Amino acid sequence: MxxxxxxxxxxxxxxxxxxxxxxxxxxxxxxxxxxxxxxxxxxxxxxxxxxxxxxxxxxYHFFACSSRGKYTIYLNNSAISNLKGREEIEKVFIEEGGCVKNGVSPDGLIGLYETPCIGMSDQEPAALINGRIFTNLTAFRAKELLHNMKKGLPLEDMYTTVYGDGRNAHPEMKSIVRNNIRRVGPLLRPSEKMQVLKNQVSQMSPEQVLEQVKLAELRGRGGAGFPTGLKWQFCRMAEGKKKYVFCNADEGEPGTFKDRVLLTEKPEDIIEGMIIAGYAIGAQEGVLYLRYEYKYMKNYLEYIIQTLREEGFLGKNPAGIKGFSFDMRIQLGAGSYVCGEESALIESTEGKRGEPRSRPPFPVEKGYLGYPTVVNNVETFCAAVKIVQFGGDWYNSLGTDESKGTKLVSVSGDCRYPGIYELEWGFTMRDVLEMVGAKETRAVQMGGPSGELVNKHQFDRILCYSDLATGGSIMIFDRRRNVIEDVVVNFMEFFINESCGSCVPCRNIPKLLKEKLDKILSGKGTSQDLADMERWGAMMKINRCGLGHTAAHPILSSLKNFRSHYERKLRKHTDFISDVDLLEASKEAAEYTNREPVI
Amino acid sequence: MNKPVVATASLAGCFGCHMSLLDIDERLVELIDLVEFNKSPIDDIKKFTKDVDIGLIEGGCCNTENVEVLKEFRKKCKTLISLGECAIMGGLPALRNDITVSECLAEAYLDGPTTVNEHRILPNDEELPIILNKVYPCHEVVKMDYFLPGCPPSADLIWEALVALITGEEKEIPYALIKYD
Structure with missing residues (x-):
């Protein structure tokens, strides 16, 4: 430029x-x-x-310092995409399109890059092409796309299906993504926009709103499960000239796509929830941090925000509430899993690398630009609206003793009905598997790669914060899949790529663990290697953020629940095998200096 | 009862860990009462003359000789310890692990700004060990039993660990001795 x-x-x-x-x-x-x-x-x-x-x-994945082609294909490389046939699609792009993996074709037309989960696990394999989503790819579709790109067609002309259901077809969105809503509850049922703000909040004091949220015992729906009422209260009490409400729509946990559906179908509820939070904590400004993968919704969401502004729900005195004003904007991310961590998300919004901050101070004390900031997940805001509408008591009556309310789960993988299910906490894994039509299930990854890999003897465990907690991701693998090769390896590669690199253990240990995995898979593993992985994995707790804490989970949890899968691959009767091949290791220097390598 | 036998070696290290061992000051006298040294730069014994109880290894493996020495230590020592960052992780020498060994050799002997090498000769006498493509931490080459972290590990840490091994009594190592930030 x-x-x-x-x-x-x-x-x-x-x-x-x-x-x-x-x-x-x-x-x-x-x-x-x-x-x-x-x-x-x-x-x-x-x-x-x-x-x-x-x-x-x-x-950031989606920023570049050199051209990535006139058409840039970001092909999702998640475990789910793999089992739905990603490799075949990639092969077509490379062999027939002349694409180079993670590079641009020689003619500069098409760039082909890998990217982690783009939030389409219910319709994989999927790719992001120039910011547009293409789902359910097949080898044939890949050929067609290549053909169209060579003709230079605009993206919209490459669609071969009608727009997706519900508001995916909205003129400001025009996407072919499908919602796949399979089961609704209070959050997903149709509701009239801004009714709660108009009818209830306008009659309540901020303290009363806060009281209801606390009464409901709502916990953060992003995954960590921090009590929302407490978070809001801390922020309300914090000193600050200004305060901010952030909506975390950086849904990056592989296998999760519930926020995608909420953003599509319930944007007014999300915004209403943000306004309510603003009212409760005394904030005037809101930011919705939208992951780049959902850029296709940006115009649509901006249109909704503008409409609400014109209707008097944003800006000065929303819904006529005196002495209160609240407005908001969208911040588009640029591809980074760790930005879903609240302080990293704030850093990113401040125009920096999305590195998690050292805490304290917590964002509720010093957040965006140093002002007290509440960061909540998309679903948390939607739940807050229902809590104010029907009362904290009502919400508190749903779910289990310590996990209240409902949870949206994103189900993907080997099952008949992948999609979104709104469930009260307290279902067993077995209930869920039956509901989604999963057969001969070998393993379930609960809560994404940072969660737990559950085996079939554990299917009576319960979905709740104290047992099987989840931010929304449930990935199902049936008996055709290999736990280590198809699941654990993919998740470890994910964590290696997504570490911000700030804490040493998070930067190094996942890499070392992955090398151990490779060693075991190549048949050179011993019991010592398993012991090393467990000991090294335990060190991850000294990292700064949630990503770092959980980046060894795929290995630690599969070692716990699928140990026999590892043990089967180990060499017996020895506790140590070196992976260093002295001949190979000395070859280059020997050749360079005209000597014989050591044998 | 025979005194336990200790051997030490510095592979791809800087001898800093050995210096740190000497840094136990007057406890050296006590140590000599407790143990007998075999192959080690400390007493300048070049070859193993007997089986050894405790082997201390400083440095990782950057060439074929390092590998050979380490393997010999593994054979002779009942307990083998990685002493310090380089033995445990490769340390500073491992900074070259992202650069090819040819590039390293070229930079050192041919193209470096301060290099004068008219006949462009690379060290290639057969007496010289061959440089490996990477610097390997000891535990990737042989089984290591214990790891003492630090650059170098403090004299107190080495002392505490040795005494614990010799007396056979498990010792709680104070956090301050293994905290490095």
């Missing part, structure tokens, strides 16, 4: 370095990547060092 064009973008963003994400998005929308020259000019205008710009750009 020219110096002048870049300057206009910077000017539009008030030369504010905190708007770096938006600035980079605009550059990428325009030309697909940031050039060296762009970086130099941005550095001058935003007063950020060039190296800082580079480290920020390289942090």
């Amino acid at each position: 020219t110096q002048h064009e870049l300057k206009i973008i910077c000017e539009k963003n008030h030369f504010d370095r905190h708007s770096l994400m938006d600035i980079l998005h605009e550059i990428h929308d325009h030309q697909g990547f940031t050039t060296e020259e762009d970086i130099r000019i941005l550095s001058e205008n935003l007063k950020i060092s060039e190296i800082d710009l580079r480290q920020t750009i390289s942090f």
Whole structure:
């Protein structure tokens, strides 16, 4: 881009370095990547060092420093995508399209890149092409897409199915994604927009709202399960000239797609929940952090926000509530799992690498731009609306003794009815498997890669925070799948790629564990290797954030629940085999110095 | 009763860990009362003359000789300990692990800015060990029994660990001795 064009973008963003994400998005929308020259000019205008710009750009999957092709295909490489046939699709793109894996075709037309779960586990294999979602890919569809790309067709002309159900077909969205809602509860039932704000909240004090949320014993629906009422109370009590409400729509846990459905079908509820939170804690501004993978919803969501603004639900005195104002915007992410961690999400919104912060201070004390900030999951806001509507008592009566209310779960993998199920807490795994039509199930990954891999003897365990907790992901693997090769290896690669690299154990140990896995799979594993994996995995608890704490879980939990799958592969009668091949290791230097390698 | 026998070696290390061993100061006298040293730079014994109870290894394996020495230690020592960061993780020498060994050799002997090597000769005498493609931590080459972290591990840590091994009494190592930030 020219110096002048870049300057206009910077000017539009008030030369504010905190708007770096938006600035980079605009550059990428325009030309697909940031050039060296762009970086130099941005550095001058935003007063950020060039190296800082580079480290920020390289942090995110969807920012680039060189062209990724006129058409850029991001093919999902999650475990679910794999078992639905990703490899075959990739083969077509490479062999017939002349694509290069994680690179651009020689003619510069098509870039082919891997990306972790894009939130379409119920309709895999799926790919993101120039920000548009293509689902249920087959080898034939891949050939068709290649053909269309070579003809230079616009993306919308490549669709071969009608738009998805519900509001996927909205004129501002026009996506072919399907909702696959299989079971509804209070959150997913039809509701009239902003009724709670108009009818209830306007008659309540902020304290009364807070009281109901606490009474409901609602816990955060992103996965960690922190009591929402307490979080809001901390933020309400914190000192700050301004306060913020953040909606975490960076749904990155592989296998999760419930927020996708809520954002599609219930955006008004989410926004209403954010306004209610703003009212309860005394915040005037909200930010909805939308993961890049859901960029196809951005125009739609902005349209909804604008409509609500025009109808008087956002801005000064929402729904006529005196002495209160609240407005919001969308912040688009750029591809990073760890940005789903609340402090990393705030860092990213401030235009930086999404590295989790050291805590304390917690975001409720010092969050976005140093102001007290509440960050809640999409589903948490929806639940808050229902709590205020029907009362904390009502919500508290749903679920189990210590897990109240309902939970949206995203079911994917080997089952007949993948999709979204709204369940009261307290169902057993067996109930769920029956409901979704899963047969001959070997393993269930509960709560995504950071959760637990459950074996068939554990199917009577209960979905709740104290037993099988989940942020929403349930991935099912039947007896055709190999636990280590098809599941654990994929999850470990995911964590290796997604670590922000800040804490040493998180940066190194998953890599070392993956090497151990490879060693075991190559037939050189011994009992010592299993012992090492368990001991090293235990060190992960000293990392800073949730990603780091759980990045060894795929191995630790499969070692616990599927130990025989490992033991079958071990060499017997020895407790140590070296993986170092001295001949191979000494070959290069020997050749380079004209000597014989050591045998 | 015979005194326990100790052997030590520095592979791809800087001898810092050995220095740290000497740093136990006057306890050295006590140590000599407790143990007998065999192959070690401390007494300059070059070859094993008997089986050994405790082997201390400083440094990882960066060349074929390191591997050979380490394997010999494994054969001779009942208990083998990785002493310090380089033995445990490869340490500073392992910084080259992302660079090919040819590039390293070229930079060191041919193209480095301060290199004068008119005939462009690379060290290739058959007496010299061959450099490995990577620096390997000891536990990837042979089974290691214990790990003493640090760069170097403090004298107190080495002392506590040795005494625990010699006396056979499990010792609680104070957190301060293994905390490095």
